[in-house]
Amino acid sequence: MKIWTLAAILLLSNAISFGQIKLPKLISNGMVLQRNETIKIWGWSAPNERISLKFNKKQYLSQADRNGSWVIQLPPQKAGGPYEMIFQASNQLVLKDILFGDVFLCSGQSNMELPMGRLADQYRDVIARSENTNIRQFLVPDEYDFNVQRKDLSNGIWQSANPQSVLEFSGVAYFFALEINKKYHIPVGIINAALGGSPAQSWMSENAVKNFPGYYAELQKFKDDREIKKIDSTDQALSRAWYRNLNTKDEGLKKHWKADVDDLDWKEMSVPGYWVNSTLGKANGVVWFKKDVNVPKSMTGKPVKLILGRIVDADSTFVNGQFVGTTSYQYPPRRYLFNPGILKEGKNTITVRIINNSGNGGFVMDKDYQLIADRDTIDLKGSWKYILGAKTEAAPSPTFVRWKPSGLYNAMIAPLRDYKIKAALWYQGEANTGNSKEYYDLMQVLVKDWRTTFGIGKLPFIYVQLPGFMGLKAMPTESSWAELREQQRKLLALENTAMAVAIDLGEWNDIHPLNKQDVGKRIALQAESLVYGDRKIVPTGPSFKSVTLDGNKLVLSFADVGKGLVAKGGTELKYFSVAGADRKFVWAKAEITGNKIMVWNAAVPTPFYVRYAWADNPEGANLYNGEGLPASPFEAAVK
Numbered sequence: 041m042k043i044w045t046l047a048a049i050l051l052l053s054n055a056i057s058f059g060q061i062k063l064p065k066l067i068s069n070g071m072v073l074q075r076n077e078t079i080k081i082w083g084w085s086a087p088n089e090r091i092s093l094k095f096n097k098k099q100y101l102s103q104a105d106r107n108g109s110w111v112i113q114l115p116p117q118k119a120g121g122p123y124e125m126i127f128q129a130s131n132q133l134v135l136k137d138i139l140f141g142d143v144f145l146c147s148g149q150s151n152m153e154l155p156m157g158r159l160a161d162q163y164r165d166v167i168a169r170s171e172n173t174n175i176r177q178f179l180v181p182d183e184y185d186f187n188v189q190r191k192d193l194s195n196g197i198w199q200s201a202n203p204q205s206v207l208e209f210s211g212v213a214y215f216f217a218l219e220i221n222k223k224y225h226i227p228v229g230i231i232n233a234a235l236g237g238s239p240a241q242s243w244m245s246e247n248a249v250k251n252f253p254g255y256y257a258e259l260q261k262f263k264d265d266r267e268i269k270k271i272d273s274t275d276q277a278l279s280r281a282w283y284r285n286l287n288t289k290d291e292g293l294k295k296h297w298k299a300d301v302d303d304l305d306w307k308e309m310s311v312p313g314y315w316v317n318s319t320l321g322k323a324n325g326v327v328w329f330k331k332d333v334n335v336p337k338s339m340t341g342k343p344v345k346l347i348l349g350r351i352v353d354a355d356s357t358f359v360n361g362q363f364v365g366t367t368s369y370q371y372p373p374r375r376y377l378f379n380p381g382i383l384k385e386g387k388n389t390i391t392v393r394i395i396n397n398s399g400n401g402g403f404v405m406d407k408d409y410q411l412i413a414d415r416d417t418i419d420l421k422g423s424w425k426y427i428l429g430a431k432t433e434a435a436p437s438p439t440f441v442r443w444k445p446s447g448l449y450n451a452m453i454a455p456l457r458d459y460k461i462k463a464a465l466w467y468q469g470e471a472n473t474g475n476s477k478e479y480y481d482l483m484q485v486l487v488k489d490w491r492t493t494f495g496i497g498k499l500p501f502i503y504v505q506l507p508g509f510m511g512l513k514a515m516p517t518e519s520s521w522a523e524l525r526e527q528q529r530k531l532l533a534l535e536n537t538a539m540a541v542a543i544d545l546g547e548w549n550d551i552h553p554l555n556k557q558d559v560g561k562r563i564a565l566q567a568e569s570l571v572y573g574d575r576k577i578v579p580t581g582p583s584f585k586s587v588t589l590d591g592n593k594l595v596l597s598f599a600d601v602g603k604g605l606v607a608k609g610g611t612e613l614k615y616f617s618v619a620g621a622d623r624k625f626v627w628a629k630a631e632i633t634g635n636k637i638m639v640w641n642a643a644v645p646t647p648f649y650v651r652y653a654w655a656d657n658p659e660g661a662n663l664y665n666g667e668g669l670p671a672s673p674f675e676a677a678v679k
Contacts, residue, residue: 060131061085064191066459068135070198072176072229074460075140079114082458085129094126119226139174141227142220143461146213147243147453148468150236150371151504151559154552156214157207158372161347162554170206174226175217177201177209180233180456184447186262189245189454198229210234212467212504215560220567231461233452237440239471240482242448248489252482255445262444271439278436286395289430292328297429298391299361303330306425312349312409314402315426326429327401329392331420337385339413344383346390348374348420349407350550354395360388371552373407383413390420397435406549443471449489457493463500463571464490465563469524470506470551476523480530487534498536500571502563503528505539505672507546507553508657516617516625522654525673529584538566541581541672548657562669578602581669587650587676593640594618594650594678603666605632613637615661617654618647625651637663651675 063083073079085091085104093100093112104110121139126132146152156167178198199205206214210232217228235242241255249256262268287293295301309318311329316322346364348357351374356366360383365376390411394401403409409420442448472479483503491499505528506521525543532539540562547553562580569579582598582605589595598605607613613630616639628641628650639650653661653673663671 061091061127061129061133063127063133063135064455064458065193065196066178066231066456068198070137070139070176070200071135071178072139072141072143072198072227073114073117074143074462075119075226076116077460078116079460080458081112081114081125083110083127084108085110089129092128094128096123121227139176139227139229141174141229142224143229143231143459144213144216145231145233145456145461145464146210146216147233147464148466148504149234149238149471151470151552151556152210152212152465152467153232153234153236154211154556155207156209156211158552159211159554159556160207161373161375163211163557166557167203167206170214171202172221173200175201175214175221175228175230177205177213177230177232179208180231180452182235182442183451184242184442184444185450186259186268186444186447187265187450189450191455193452193455211556212559212563213465215557216465216563216567217560219561219564223564223568224572231456231459233456234467235442235448235452237471238443238448238468240468240479240486241445242443243453243468244446244482244486245449245454245489245493246446248485249445251485252445252478259445262441262447268441271441275436275438279438282432282435286326286430286432289432290326292326292393292427292429297328297330297427298356298358298363298393300389301330303425303427306330306427308423309426311421311424312403312405312407314352314400316400316402318426320426320428322400323428323431324396324398324401324434325431327394327396327426328429329394329424329426331390331424333388333390333411333418333420335383335385335388335411335418336416339411339416339418340383340385341380342413343380344378345410345412346374346376346378347408347410347412348376348392348403349409350374350404351392351394352399352401352404353397356393358391358393359383361391370404393429398437404549406547453490453493457495461494461496461499463502463567466501466503467559468503469528473506473520473524476520476527479524479527483527483531484534487531487537500536500538500567501534502538502540502566502570503531504559504563505529505541505543507542508544508655508659509546509548509551509553510656511548512657512659513655516627516651516654519654519656521656522651522658522673522675526675529672529674532583536570538570538579539672540566541670543653543658543661543673544670546657548659565669578665578667578669580672581667582663582665582671584652584672584674584676587678589647589678590638592642592645592647593638594647596637596639596650596676598635598637598671600669601635601665602669605635605637606664606666607632608662608664608670611662613663615653615655615658617651618644619649619651620644620646621648623649625649625654647678649675649677 123138411418616630617625618628619625
């Protein structure tokens with residue numbers, strides 16, 4: 041009898057569990073739903089189960105199909121809230137704090153993903169004032185799937201902006217949301233689906249990838265889970281072996297160089313800088329650095345911040361022999377906070393163990409290197425001592441499976457398809473500069489693919505043109521980054537797209553420039569025009585329109601001139617170049633005449649091609665409009 045009763049209880053329990061309503065992760069407490077649109081609310085339950093939804097004093101009914109899927113359509117709602125939803129079937133679910141506003145999908149690679157927490161020093165006051173229940177983010181988990189378009193996300197919650205939660209918000213998306221919320225006084229929902237290093241093809245559906253046979257073949261290979269496990273296992277084994285060998289050989293670990301040591305044999309090097317320029321030359325492996333600093337009493341007994349710019353590649357850092365922080369790869373800023381008691385009055389030693397996997401190791405130029413306690417700051421630039429700990433071959437390069445075609449689309453975009461959005465915001469391209477000329481083809485397919493996915497034929501698509509990056513060049517030259525910007529500019533031919541020009545917002549030494557506020561503002565300007573229909577504003581800088589030949593000069597015409605063309609800084613225009621039919625570009629003179637620009641070089645009697653700001657990093661390019669917005673780089677030819 042007891043056995044039968046237990047079995048019955050288990051059967052009943054399983055039946056109840058199977059019949060319970062399940063909602064997708066996006067449909068949850070604190071969500072922002074798209075205002076003024078019919079909204080699809082969906083989920084799962086037992087087959088054929090009846091579902092009721094009580095919302096805003098009305099009841100909506102549905103019935104699950106034989107697979108347990110159900111849908112309820114809500115009529116358009118005005119901006120506002122908070123609201124509550126009560127779902128009833130064999131169980132009851134209650135969702136609270138629901139808002140209606142505008143929802144934006146924010147995607148791309150690391151410059152879209154980059155969180156406010158990485159910008160904490162840059163925007164300390166902004167973060168402190170970030171409390172706003174009308175700006176919310178849903179952070180999509182970083183996952184991939186090469187076999188199926190997932191129906192739901194593995195996890196995720198909606199979070200309102202406040203000084204703690206905003207640290208996880210995309211910096212670009214947050215500053216965009218601030219502008220939209222401030223101007224239109226509506227809730228703004230950010231769906232943050234971005235992943236560092238990802239190429240455009242990883243965000244396209246399999247059907248879209250079919251347009252590119254090479255990527256399609258690559259996708260088929262990665263549908264084999266056994267192959268992925270084999271690759272991951274091999275990569276991990278090679279990496280473990282490399283680090284094990286490195287650590288075994290490292291004299292610094294053997295002799296405890298993290299503590300105060302006799303440094304008579306250590307050489308000196310100026311920091312910031314790279315040891316390829318020192319007596320070490322090009323060396324992969326471990327190099328130890330140390331610097332003695334004299335700390336006044338006023339800096340002791342207080343929380344301390346150690347700023348070490350950026351380091352290539354990984355570092356472990358010690359102060360007076362005590363570990364204060366580590367970073368495993370080159371891109372994040374080194375910002376180590378440690379408690380009172382480590383610093384002492386008088387001599388203190390900072391020791392940094394740097395692991396360089398490949399390329400040039402060292403301290404990135406033009407960054408801050410400081411020791412800060414309250415209002416006292418010690419500049420750490422200048423002479424440091426260094427010594428080689430271990431030298432090895434370059435580390436084996438991992439496969440980065442998650443960046444392969446369609447993987448991110450299936451796991452991070454497909455589950456969003458039924459959630460109504462206002463527009464898509466995109467910041468990506470760095471990962472495609474290895475084959476820049478195909479970028480237009482990739483992106484026009486991606487945009488159409490997403491419009492099909494979300495069932496919005498003219499879904500507004502606003503993207504950021506790549507900023508300047510890398511060292512300056514004295515002469516006109518070819519540039520994969522410039523070529524990709526040109527491909528981005530050409531994408532404007534696709535209906536309902538807009539481009540935020542960011543050429544002046546980069547940093548020559550950092551692929552992740554810190555000025556995300558102006559990027560967000562420029563995307564918002566484009567949204568005000570494209571999405572909200574504000575025709576009174578000028579949303580962008582001068583946009584190249586046409587070129588004609590007049591004698592030995594090229595005459596350029598522009599749209600979006602606003603209050604007029606301007607050479608920023610009051611000097612002559614810079615970064616124009618011309619070429620004849622031979623495409624041998626030389627620097628050119630450029631002069632503003634009304635809303636046109638005359639460009640020439642006396643050494644090119646019949647110019648045929650013209651370029652503006654065509655370089656990896658065209659620092660000093662200064663064509664703007666009166667509204668203070670920069671012109672997009674471009675290349676054009678006389679027709």
